[in-house]
Amino acid sequence: MRLLLLLLGTETLRRHWAWFVALGLVWLAAGIFIFADALDGRLYFPLRPFGWLLVTEGSLSVLLALTRIAVHPPLRLARGLLVLLAGLLIVSPWHLHDFILALVFGLFLLADGVFRIASAWVVRFPGWRLALAGGVAEFLLGVFVLEPYPTWYAGTVPGCIGIALALTGRSALLVGWRLYRLPPHASLGMLYARGHFLQRSQLELERQRVDRPSGDVLTVHVWTATGTASDPLCRPLVDRYIAAVDKKGVISTGHAALELPPDIYISHYPAVEIDHSPTDFTRMLRATSENDMPGRFQPSYREEAAEWCESTAKIRFRRFDGERVRRFWEMYRQDATYNLTNRNCSSVVAQALEIALEGTLARSGRGLGHVLRILFSTEFWAAAIVRKHAESMAWTPGFVLDYARNLRALENPPPLSLRGMLAAMRTNWRHRQVLKRRQQRDRALA
Structure with missing residues (x-):
């Protein structure tokens, strides 16, 4: 819902x-x-x-x-x-x-x-x-x-x-x-936010109706836990959605960021590196105020990648509302407080992405059929499940990666009708026949 x-x-x-x-x-x-x-x-x-x-x-x-x-x-x-x-x-x-x-x-x-x-x-x-x-x-x-x-x-x-x-x-x-x-220009993405920084007056994000130049791309960068750990132990679900642990016991949680050129880069990081030892990490899991700490905002993806490493995955969006993202980022960065499980890099990226995509389905102009295709798509179902579990626990880079990929897939959902399915099957069959004839011809020429 x-x-x-x-x-x-x-x-x-x-x-x-x-x-x-x-x-x-x-x-x-x-x-x-x-x-x-x-x-x-x-x-x-x-x-x-x-x-x-x-x-x-x-x-x-x-x-x-x-x-x-x-x-x-x-x-x-x-x-x-x-x-x-x-x-x-x-x-x-x-x-x-x-x-x-x-x-x-x-x-x-x-x-x-x-x-x-x-x-x-x-x-x-x-x-x-x-x-x-x-x-x-x-x-x-x-x-x-x-x-x-x-x-x-x-x-x-x-x-x-x-x-x-x-x-x-x-x-x-x-x-x-x-x-x-709700106020006239309220943002549902901010209303559903779990972070403690949100005030009632911040619900309104008036959308400036401007024509966005073609070629603008919003990119979600994800550094997975296993991609940033050295020689991690194999624990599939834990590694993907919580943290990876190497053979020395050092914990890696990964990172997430959102880039909207030319001036927006959303990357929230603790001002002082957190001790990722198992004892300290368990204590830091609580999203209570005693675990709040000073945070900092990375200036750009180029500088962060040069200081650390390239992101493991990049998910790009072309249909979004950049003005609302800018307004949200102006309000968010007024408070640099960082909390590992309540106000972290992943939670702000997920919230900014939702604000960027808010209303895109209604503004697509594709009609009821497009809405139904999205509602019955597996990607919509999977995105809803990921969001539910992330809100029940904490947003992590693994959740952000799956969430962004499924939302990206909703821009062009697969055909819903039986006619579309049969047409795709016919196209695939013809493609296989063409490849088969080419292979036969190449063998004959050889």
């Missing part, structure tokens, strides 16, 4: 705040009804048609991945296989399919709940008590899904759908009310 709102922007959303309230009421009522229906022993929810819908959607996603239409084929393939498997289990006459679905959903809810509880307790970011309560609620929901009472797993799928609809409806209601109360 938040990612969709950011891409639409307040200029469009303020005109339709009443629709969010109405939609929230409908979704909330539908969610409560579906959840109650799943528990009363008599199921009215069209479960098998819903299963076939998942089978169709999963099959199309797999085909899109195999035809290389997707920007990230492995990601789309994994999502398509999961959806396809869930749909096949729902429509399957196998008597254990309800139990398997409940086991999968329940274990996922338990694992995600434990992750949210642990990250909130360790990091202690602003609003951590609310996040902790949400993690406990998710854990209890997982326990509820795993135990057989009262439907012996027959109501698992519609029950989870009902809960999701109810929570989404509640979010839509709150969004509608917030949109109604």
Whole structure:
């Protein structure tokens, strides 16, 4: 929901705040009804048609991945296989399919709940008590899904759908009310900011409608933890999203920066290098005020790269609002306070990127079809998951890298229609035939 709102922007959303309230009421009522229906022993929810819908959607996603239409084929393939498997289990006459679905959903809810509880307790970011309560609620929901009472797993799928609809409806209601109360030029990217520097008066970022010269590029630079560590130990998920540790026990967290020529370079760094020993690093994970320290802002990418090393990855954007980025950076740099898990290099880059992309979907002028393509794209789904986990823990260079790559892919999402998929398959087949004929001709000439 938040990612969709950011891409639409307040200029469009303020005109339709009443629709969010109405939609929230409908979704909330539908969610409560579906959840109650799943528990009363008599199921009215069209479960098998819903299963076939998942089978169709999963099959199309797999085909899109195999035809290389997707920007990230492995990601789309994994999502398509999961959806396809869930749909096949729902429509399957196998008597254990309800139990398997409940086991999968329940274990996922338990694992995600434990992750949210642990990250909130360790990091202690602003609003951590609310996040902790949400993690406990998710854990209890997982326990509820795993135990057989009262439907012996027959109501698992519609029950989870009902809960999701109810929570989404509640979010839509709150969004509608917030949109109604926001100032005319408020920035949702700043409203959703977790940093403690934000004041209410800083929500307004008036957009200056200027024609940007062609060729302007916004670049997100990421130095990954493994790319900056010397001889790191192999711990795939930890290395990617938290920190890398070398054989001497030295911890490397990586770095992130955002460059908008000619005058904007967003790179927040501690004024004094943090001791990355395991004992000190654990203490620094808390996002509380006692871990605030003086920070400094790097002058440019050339100087930072010359002082350190070239960035591991560069993600470039061509559709953005540079004036809002400049206004945000002017306000942010008034306070150089640095906090490892609450106000760091990655959090400011993620926030600046969201402000730069805020409203680009509404201003694209491509119509409803383009919006639907983005909503149903795997990259949008992946970006939302990355954002959720980063906000539940802390923004790190690994999260920024995945988030920026998925948002970059949304500029030109893959075709949504079956016609587009078939056209791409036909084009790929013709391309393979041309290559085959060329190879045969080269062998004949040889």
